[in-house]
Amino acid sequence: MSAVIETRGLRKEFVVRKRAGRFRRTRHAIAAVDGVDLRVEAGEMLGYIGPNGAGKSTTLKMLTGVLHPSGGDVRVCGFEPVPQRVRLARGIGVVFGQRSQLWWDLPLRESFDLLRHIYRVPPSEHAARLARCRSMLELDPFLDTPVRQLSLGQRMRGEITAALLHGPAVLFLDEPTIGLDVVSKQSVRAFLAEVGARGDTTVVLTTHDLADIQRLCERLVVIDHGRVVHDGTLAALHARYGSRRRVVADLDAPLDRPVAVPGADLESTEGGGARLTYALDQPPGALIAALAQTGVLRDVKIEEPDIEEVVARLYKDR
Numbered sequence: 300m301s302a303v304i305e306t307r308g309l310r311k312e313f314v315v316r317k318r319a320g321r322f323r324r325t326r327h328a329i330a331a332v333d334g335v336d337l338r339v340e341a342g343e344m345l346g347y348i349g350p351n352g353a354g355k356s357t358t359l360k361m362l363t364g365v366l367h368p369s370g371g372d373v374r375v376c377g378f379e380p381v382p383q384r385v386r387l388a389r390g391i392g393v394v395f396g397q398r399s400q401l402w403w404d405l406p407l408r409e410s411f412d413l414l415r416h417i418y419r420v421p422p423s424e425h426a427a428r429l430a431r432c433r434s435m436l437e438l439d440p441f442l443d444t445p446v447r448q449l450s451l452g453q454r455m456r457g458e459i460t461a462a463l464l465h466g467p468a469v470l471f472l473d474e475p476t477i478g479l480d481v482v483s484k485q486s487v488r489a490f491l492a493e494v495g496a497r498g499d500t501t502v503v504l505t506t507h508d509l510a511d512i513q514r515l516c517e518r519l520v521v522i523d524h525g526r527v528v529h530d531g532t533l534a535a536l537h538a539r540y541g542s543r544r545r546v547v548a549d550l551d552a553p554l555d556r557p558v559a560v561p562g563a564d565l566e567s568t569e570g571g572g573a574r575l576t577y578a579l580d581q582p583p584g585a586l587i588a589a590l591a592q593t594g595v596l597r598d599v600k601i602e603e604p605d606i607e608e609v610v611a612r613l614y615k616d617r
């Protein structure tokens with residue numbers, strides 16, 4: 300597989316002015332992106348996450364040719380984003396909340412039609428892609444509504460469609476579910492999961508929404524203060540930051556002695572010993588077998604670690 304996105308030592312500095320006394324202002328440079336090495340293969344679905352101000356949007360802007368890097372190398376679809384921006388545009392689709400690709404006064408359908416002409420997409424390809432988006436993102440009820448009258452959730456579904464109609468190899472999304480109602484969020488997530496599963500589009504998304512991360516991101520790149528602090532699966536993130544699965548056992552009668560298994564810590568006892576909660580470092584099989592042997596096990600539940608906890612800890616440790 301070849302890398303669709305490759306950066307080496309990617310940097311972006313901004314010069315900011317600070318007040319120093321009543322009339323004086325001093326200038327100094329801050330590194331918003333501070334040496335990011337990234338390699339994303341075709342068909343990957345990557346979550347680019349981090350706290351506010353970490354450098355996510357700045358990275359995305361450099362990958363899409365909106366911002367000139369201050370240093371390092373960047374290639375997307377084999378192009379250098381800023382100097383080869385026009386050629387790059389055919390290979391990428393971009394959904395940035397603040398920048399719309401739709402025509403405010405035109406019905407959504409006409410915006411899509413204009414995009415077909417701009418990108419010179421053959422009519423049959425355009426029709427097939429649009430049909431898929433119409434059905435999966437349920438666009439039909441508002442296809443003839445002017446964009447300015449759409450709700451945020453409707454507009455976001457329109458933006459995602461607009462970004463995909465020319466069949467880009469890479470789709471960049473900056474906070475695609477922010478501010479959406481529950482139904483729109485689910486619809487957008489289900490659609491993106493399907494785009495990811497088809498494997499013909501590489502997807503890079505930034506999000507603060509933990510449900511997005513859990514549902515969509517096989518690989519997570521966590522950035523903080525402009526640097527990559529984790530690159531791997533969500534499971535690896537859990538393992539690294541010590542989050543543990545829990546086993547909750549309900550018993551018909553309390554035990555004289557709690558079940559003890561290596562790698563399972565009894566975390567809490569409730570209901571006079573009728574409910575035991577264990578935190579696990581190991582797979583739960585041995586503990587469940589031991590609980591079953593007591594003869595009083597009524598019910599057992601395995602709780603997956605909470606991503607919220609993991610990400611919060613990750614940000615706190617910085």
Ligand SMILES: Nc1ncnc2c1ncn2[C@@H]1O[C@H](COP(=O)(O)OP(=O)(O)OP(=O)(O)O)[C@@H](O)[C@H]1O
Binds near residue numbers: 330355
């Ligand atoms: N045009 C600019 N001029 C000066 N500083 C900037 C500019 N754009 C971004 N920054 C600064 O660069 C840093 C990274 O910003 P960026 O928007 O990339 O973060 P982010 O991770 O996308 O944050 P958020 O999650 O809040 O959107 C921040 O300190 C921000 O204030």
